[in-house]
Every structure is written in structure tokens, then in C-alpha cells.
Amino acid sequence: MTTTSFDRMWADLEPVGRDAGSGGYRRYAWTRTDHDLREWFAAECATRGLDLVEDRAGNQWGWWGDPDTTPGVVIGSHLDSVPDGGAFDGPLGVVSALATVDALRDAGFEPDVPLGVVNFVDEEGARFGIACAGSRIITGALDADRARSLTDADGVSMAEAWRSAGRDPKTLGRDDDTVRRVGRFVELHVEQGKALALAPDGSEDLGDPGRAVAIGTDIWPHGRWRVDIPGEANHAGTTRIADRQDAMIGLATVIQAARSYAVGLGCVATVGKVHVVPGGVNAIPSHVTAWLDVRGRSEHVVHAAVDAVSSEAGRSGATTTPESWTPTTTFDTGLVGRLREILPDAPLLGTGAGHDAGILATHGVPSAMLFVRNPTGVSHSPAELASTDDCHHGVTALTAVVTELCTGKDPESMSDAR
Numbered sequence: 483m484t485t486t487s488f489d490r491m492w493a494d495l496e497p498v499g500r501d502a503g504s505g506g507y508r509r510y511a512w513t514r515t516d517h518d519l520r521e522w523f524a525a526e527c528a529t530r531g532l533d534l535v536e537d538r539a540g541n542q543w544g545w546w547g548d549p550d551t552t553p554g555v556v557i558g559s560h561l562d563s564v565p566d567g568g569a570f571d572g573p574l575g576v577v578s579a580l581a582t583v584d585a586l587r588d589a590g591f592e593p594d595v596p597l598g599v600v601n602f603v604d605e606e607g608a609r610f611g612i613a614c615a616g617s618r619i620i621t622g623a624l625d626a627d628r629a630r631s632l633t634d635a636d637g638v639s640m641a642e643a644w645r646s647a648g649r650d651p652k653t654l655g656r657d658d659d660t661v662r663r664v665g666r667f668v669e670l671h672v673e674q675g676k677a678l679a680l681a682p683d684g685s686e687d688l689g690d691p692g693r694a695v696a697i698g699t700d701i702w703p704h705g706r707w708r709v710d711i712p713g714e715a716n717h718a719g720t721t722r723i724a725d726r727q728d729a730m731i732g733l734a735t736v737i738q739a740a741r742s743y744a745v746g747l748g749c750v751a752t753v754g755k756v757h758v759v760p761g762g763v764n765a766i767p768s769h770v771t772a773w774l775d776v777r778g779r780s781e782h783v784v785h786a787a788v789d790a791v792s793s794e795a796g797r798s799g800a801t802t803t804p805e806s807w808t809p810t811t812t813f814d815t816g817l818v819g820r821l822r823e824i825l826p827d828a829p830l831l832g833t834g835a836g837h838d839a840g841i842l843a844t845h846g847v848p849s850a851m852l853f854v855r856n857p858t859g860v861s862h863s864p865a866e867l868a869s870t871d872d873c874h875h876g877v878t879a880l881t882a883v884v885t886e887l888c889t890g891k892d893p894e895s896m897s898d899a900r
């Protein structure tokens with residue numbers, strides 16, 4: 483019954499926002515596709531008799547029980563995507579949460595504390611450039627004026643996008659009442675790497691049901707740095723190699739150094755965006771700006787890698803400037819401990835990707851995550867995958883978690899968990 487409802491919902495969502503050419507999804511905030519997804523979510527809540535509430539960022543919450551009497555347990559994720567994203571990042575958590583409600587109903591379960599299902603808006607930031615915008619706005623991590631003035635690639639502001647979607651952008655902003663209703667948040671998500679698909683000896687093993695679902699422990703520290711590399715513009719045909727100051731050579735050093743220090747220190751480093759001046763095929767670059775993204779298990783490792791790249795790049799006159807820094811987000815140890823009791827066989831997993839659960843955790847809401855095995859290890863691409871069996875294992879795990887967390891005998895559920 484539950485697996486049937488999961489499969490039915492999954493089939494419903496499959497065509498929404500899918501690009502026929504790439505096979506990937508283009509589900510961006512406050513577009514027609516987003517509207518269709520929101521209507522779908524609202525209808526699924528209505529079918530189950532959940533009270534639908536929209537907060538001041540436009541996040542949708544379907545409540546079973548009244549969270550104004552006792553803060554509730556919330557499950558869910560997001561329905562938006564990156565450009566040409568996969569089917570699972572986000573929707574897996576929302577569909578699994580709704581299927582969990584069905585499983586609880588089938589079992590005749592009545593929660594002692596309110597249960598909420600959430601669809602966070604604009605998690606990927608694909609349109610306005612800020613990831614987790616919905617959770618950042620309600621927690622105050624993203625200022626309302628700044629959010630309203632963010633623009634998309636066509637110059638449309640978030641405020642204008644709200645108006646086009648029939649909403650009043652003046653109402654957008656921090657929403658303490660909404661956050662107060664969340665006693666605990668458990669976000670189920672497709673794994674965005676291959677850890678669960680690999681057995682402890684490193685061989686691929688997709689058959690072990692004990693590795694279908696992991697418990698998320700933390701989100702790795704993460705930073706972005708801008709590297710400015712100087713050069714001297716000159717003619718590509720008439721300037722002798724010995725006379726050149728080619729900024730692109732400095733970029734090559736940065737890219738190679740990022741790779742080798744990441745390997746040496748056991749972290750990940752990416753140069754995914756560069757800006758070349760003057761940008762002519764027949765002109766020696768006079769300036770290159772590169773953006774370096776580094777993430778790792780510890781803040782120490784990330785800083786060590788960036789310091790090493792920066793000093794190597796500095797030899798050719800490059801300067802490295804920090805642009806953003808997100809420290810380690812450790813999920814609530816009490817909640818993670820409860821998940822370990824409920825799912826004793828589940829491996830523990832840290833992640834290098836940001837999530838709404840991380841934003842809520844940083845704001846002090848006890849939060850944690852469950853990850854479902856991804857056999858390709860690929861994410862943010864149409865190759866992203868989870869097998870149907872593993873999706874069903876995810877629903878079973880989430881159902882077990884909610885059953886325990888929403889039962890009166892759970893010590894933390896009897897009082898405001900914060």
C-alpha cells in the first residue's frame with residue numbers, strides 16, 4: 483500500500499519540468515513548473531487531511547496535528563532542481579515523507595506530537611543564486627530586502643517573481659512562528675556520492691539492504707575563494723614566449739595545485755568558474771579571475787588546502803580573497819543518537835553538500851538527515867539515481883523514525899525539544 487503510494491506519486495512527478503532534450507529537470511523557484519509542483523504538493527496534503535500552511539518565504543507545510551500546541555516532528559525536503567538536475571535530489575524526501583504518512587495511517591498510528599511534511603522552496607538557488615533561500619529567509623539568515631532584490635539571469639527580481647506568482651513580496655521575511663513549530667526536522671535525501679554503494683572493502687555492493695540508508699552526521703565545512711591572477715595583454719602572434727606574462731599560465735598553476743593538495747590532504751577542491759580578460763582568442767590574457775570551492779571533513783584540512791594553493795599561486799603574483807565560509811554543521815547529537823537507536827544497522831555519513839536541514843541546524847533547530855543509496859554516486863545530473871527497492875527502504879526507515887519520535891514514550895517528544 484505504502485510502496486504503491488510512493489510509486490504513484492513518483493510517476494506523477496516524473497514528467498513535471500523535465501527537459502525533453504537533456505532528460506534533466508528544470509524546476510526553478512516561482513516559475514510555472516514550480517507552481518505545478520506546489521499545486522501537486524497542496525493536493526497531496528489535502529488528500530491526506532493535512533493542514534496546509536505557507537510561511538513568509540513560501541515554504542509549504544502540511545500538518546497532522548496542531549504545532550502551535552507542541553512543536554512537531556517535521557519530515558520532507560524540496561521539489562526544485564538545479565539546471566538539468568536529476569529526479570531524486572529533493573523530491574525523494576518529499577515523496578518519502580508523504581508515503582510515510584500513508585504508512586503510519588495504514589498501521590493505525592496516531593502521533594502523540596504533531597507531524598509536519600515540508601516542501602522547502604528554492605533550495606537549489608538555481609534561479610536567484612542563493613541556495614536554501616526558503617529556509618534562510620524564515621530563519622533570518624537571508625535578509626528580506628536582500629532576498630527581494632536578488633535577480634535571475636533575465637534581470638527579474640525575486641520580488642517581481644513573487645508578484646508574477648500572485649504573491650505579495652512585502653510579506654516575505656523572517657518567520658519565527660513557523661520555525662518555532664519545528665521541534666525536530668529529519669530530511670531524507672538521495673546520497674550525493676558513492677559511499678553507500680561501496681562495501682567497506684571498496685568494492686561495489688548494491689545488494690546489501692543494510693547499506694540502503696545512512697544517518698547523516700554533519701555537513702562538511704565549505705568555502706569559496708576568489709583568485710585574481712595578473713598578466714599583461716599582448717598579441718598572440720607577435721609576442722615571444724619569453725616576453726609573455728600570461729595570466730592563464732597562473733590559472734593552470736592554481737588548478738593543478740588545487741587538485742594535488744586536495745588529493746594529498748583528503749578533501750575536495752574545484753575551480754568551476756573563471757573570468758578571462760580581455761577574453762579574445764588572439765590576445766594574451768591580462769587578468770584571470772578564478773573561483774575556488776573547497777570542502778572537507780574538517781575546517782583545518784580545508785584551510786590547509788587553500789593556504790597551500792594560495793601560496794603557490796602567489797608566486798606568480800596572484801592574490802586569494804575569501805568570498806564565503808560555512809563552518810562545519812554538526813547535526814543535533816541527541817537526535818542523531820535517537821536515529822542510531824532506531825536504525826542500528828545504518829551507516830553514519832557526513833556530506834559535502836548543503837541542505838535546508840543544515841540551515842535549520844545552524845539556527846538551533848534539532849535536525850538530522852537520512853541518505854538513500856545512489857548507485858551512480860552522481861548528483862545534480864540526470865544520472866542521479868536510487869533504485870525503487872532502496873526508495874522503499876528509505877520510506878521504511880523514515881516510518882520507523884517518525885513512529886518513535888512521535889510516540890509519547892519518546893522522552894524528548896514530551897517537552898519542547900529546544
Ligand SMILES: [Zn+2]
Nearest residue numbers: 571572605671
Ligand atoms: Zn537537495
